[in-house]
Amino acid sequence: MTTNHVWDAAGVQQAVSQIASIRPAYADILGFYGPVFAAQVNAAVDTCPEAIRMDDSLLEMKLNEGFSLIDPSAFTVDNPSAGKLLEALCRIAAAAGEKLAGVGEALNRSIIGGALVDHLFADVLDDKGRIRDFAESTDVAPDLLSLLLYLAVKPSIEAGARQLATHLSGIQEKRDSCPICGSAPILGELDPEGKLWLHCRLCWHRWLVDRIACPFCKNRDAASLEYFYSDDEPEYRVNLCGKCKRYLKVVDTRRIDRSFYPPLEQVVSIHLDMMAVEKGYVHAMGPGSPAK
Structure with a gap:
């Protein structure tokens, strides 16, 4: 079994500062991703998605055959936590440039509007076209929309991966x-x-x-x-x-x-x-x- 290091905001900020000092050409991209990474690790502390349930016989078969444990659509999302993180990401996006600012504004309106954003979170995992439809209806770039939504649900996905990693063995x-x-x-x-x-x-x-x-x-x-x-x-x-x-x-x-x-x-x-x-x-x- 392998496990990933769990980061805190101070550690991430230190890593960003170290890179910024030796890669000045990436100042603009770090101006966006630095705050994003910090917001994600802060959100992860309070992110608790529903446990992913697997049938014991199916799990045993997948372990024995070396198959991946789940399809991405099986990940669960802590929607309230992801929603709060998305609000923070929209604020970060607003300061990052015109294109991202437009996406952030569209998502902010959907957050205020209610449950639509939860369906967009689900589309990150099951890819049923909701993000594409929303992008067309709001005239925003679908790739940038997908990026912000993925960044918002990433702490939930990582939490699910840590849960499932406890089942893995060398055959995987x-x-x-x-x-x-x-x-x-x-x-x-x-x-x-x-x-x-x-x-x-x-x-x-x-x-x-x-x-x-x-x-x-x-x-x-x-x-x-x-x-x-x-x-x-x-x-x-x-x-x-x-x-x-x-x-x-x-x-x-x-x-x-x-x-x-x-x-x-x-x-x-x-x-x-x-x-x-x-x-x-x-x-x-x-x-x-x-x-x-």
Whole structure:
């Protein structure tokens, strides 16, 4: 079983400050995400979604066969907590720029209007088109709308992942997708022992994979496995698979002397995603990714 570190606001703020001092080019994005991350960890303290219930025989089968435990739609959301967090995120968005401000205003109106926002939270997980319809009716960008809604429900999703992680065993490791919810990884991590871990793009659960193989197609041919990095940022590398043409962005924690907060590292290394795409590779989440 693997468990994720639980962060507090002080730790996140320290991580953001450390990155800001060495990555001044990311001042604007940190001006948005810094307060967002702090708001999320503060909200997580009081977030208590309904426990995810699984039939014992189904759970045993999934554990034995190495299947992911649930579909993303099975996550539960603490709607009151997510709603309060969304209000805070809307205020942050209002100060972040015209596009996000418009999305925040539209969501604020829906919060005042009542239960609609709960249906939008549900759509983050079951993808039934509510977010798209709301975006069209309010003339806001659906990707930005999805982003703010996901950021609001993320503490609930992470709480559910921590609950389910207590059931996991070694057979769930070395998968190409999250053993909790089956979602694609968004980031890799090399730990102090040189082991490679993947972080889920949805619930941020981390799991162990083989370092010497492509985690997506299991390719072990060294001639078609390579990576690139920058001398200016030796802690980052991008693993490339010539067989499936997918890439994985990895943070080598042995090369950093700062706090390692995975969601932060994801957003301040977007330039590496762009470089990988320019080389003809695709993120595991699909074209146009990553996000969140």
